[in-house]
Amino acid sequence: MDLLIFEAPILMVQATLDGILLGILFALIAYGMALQWGVMNIINIAQGELVILGGYIAYFMYLYGIHPAYGVIISPIIMYFIGWGLYKTIIYRVVDRDLFISILATFGISILTQQLMNFIFGSDVVVAQSNFGTTFLFNYMVTLPNSKIFAAGVSIIFAIFVIIYMKKSKLGRAIRATAQNARAAKILGVDTEKVYAATFGINAALCGVAGSLIAITFTLHPYVGLPYTVRSFMIVIIAGLGNLPGVAISGMGLGVFEEFADYILGTEFRVGAVFLLLVLILVYRRFKLSRKREYLK
């Protein structure tokens, strides 16, 4: 256990800033999950794999000499169609069935995608260099890579864009109507199949954006998808479905928690701490609800 962070308080500033920038990225992924959970009532375990897949698209652009930052435009377009295709092949069969079936089916997709990515992209840890440089704060005590600031900025822009799209556009209205009551929306002439496919596609596209940002700021590896799924699930259940400011705040909170856990417990326990936090939050909410004789369901 390394308690350097308490001896040098400037590290707390570093950890907090890192955590907030990271958390904005998480919030973007969680927003996609909340959207599709709210509309289709599906928990997508393959969310993290979609993120990593989007990251690999940016990485491939980098390999072919295109600056990976353009990935935030290309990757969501490709990912939208991948998400759409996924819906049309598998997801539409599980939409109105038992929730566990959708969890298990997406878990299967997740394993399948992991291994396919392992074949196609190799099992090495890769990173797409953005060459954005670094910003120094407080007399070189705090270092912030510009790529992280860029990532956070792009995430905010995309999130605002999607929120406005949901409010103003025709498809956005249809999606919100379906989320409120799928049957009534169907009666009123909304093609819910199309809405579901579009929702899943938008979710995948958001994952693509987040993935290509992760490719520049962090590292990619075929098997690191599941932690992203769990993080976004956790953010959504803390914030509650349909609470967008809550998603942003709890995302940042989770990012800060992770950075502090990294400093205090050590890097090897970082992912473990995230998963343990999930368990603790769920159990805490269960006890809180059980006082009112209610339960999480």
Place this chain on the structure above:
Amino acid sequence: MNKKILFYSVILLFGLIAPFLFPAFKLQMSILWILIVLSLTWDVQGGQMGYNTFGNILFFGLGMYLCSSIHIGIFFPLSEWTASGGEKTFLHTPKQFFQGFFIGLILSGLIPAIVAALIGYGILGLRGHYFAICTLGLGIAAGEIAGGIELIGAGQGMTSPPWPKGIGDTELRSEFFYFLSFILMIFTFLFLRWAYTKRFGLVLNAIRDNEDKAEAMGIYTMRYKITGWVVSAFFVGIAGGLMGNMIGYIEPVETAFAGRTFGVFMVLMAILGGKGTLWGPVIGAAAFHIFKEGFWTFFLGWQYVALGALIVIVVVFFPEGIMGWLREKYPEKFGEVIDEDDRKAQVELK
């Protein structure tokens, strides 16, 4: 009744003479018995109780680490054993080996059961997908944390004690573990078969069908849920302890808290066979093991693609499993009486 006795004794006989008939498949068959234990115990939650857990792998890994740690720890310093990696600086005498092993095996059943009882009150209060995701997180968190603890070898894992010198060769070793896992499987099966006929089994099914109503009827559902999880944890823990010794090497994420392999296998096997039935998990485990070995041998590298595809196909198209299909086809064999007129009327309606 006579048929049943004949059937059981044929299986028992097969299990007893199989290692001598097919000596090359001894390890495979021992793994099959372990897989049957895993899927049977998963079915206590997933099938009978309706609580779809991904977290039973926690007890598997816990049992695996506990058995080997105790096995080593009561005779030698554990930290030196794991620090020396693969090189064996210490060697158990036969007496030490068996003493340590059986103490370790018993504790690897009891301690996971206690852990299940302790965490059960918090976690079994969750329902539906919250329970599923919470247990998924629990299993993975355990693997990540075990990968950070130096005493048990951190991310590199540890080796379980080798077979002691002077009492037979590797053949005897594999027979020893074969019969232990066979006995465990038989015992688990008979125990669950007995438990399902009691009030315990009825309450579990009531919880699955409607927990609120079961509670309103005055049943302490939490007590039964925890009991069910403790039973699962006990058998899964012992299975883990056996498995760790059988393969001789414990790695935190790949073998012990192996969410990607055994953690998924147990769910898939139970669903493949038909969850909520006694024989379903057994049949599912056997079918899955044959499928798995075929794929792992002939399509090496593609096995996880096949596994993922199999999960999607089974879950989406055959959620009732083999037993469900049989029940649909031969309802008389399952004791369902069909009113012929009623059936005809329904067919006409369609």
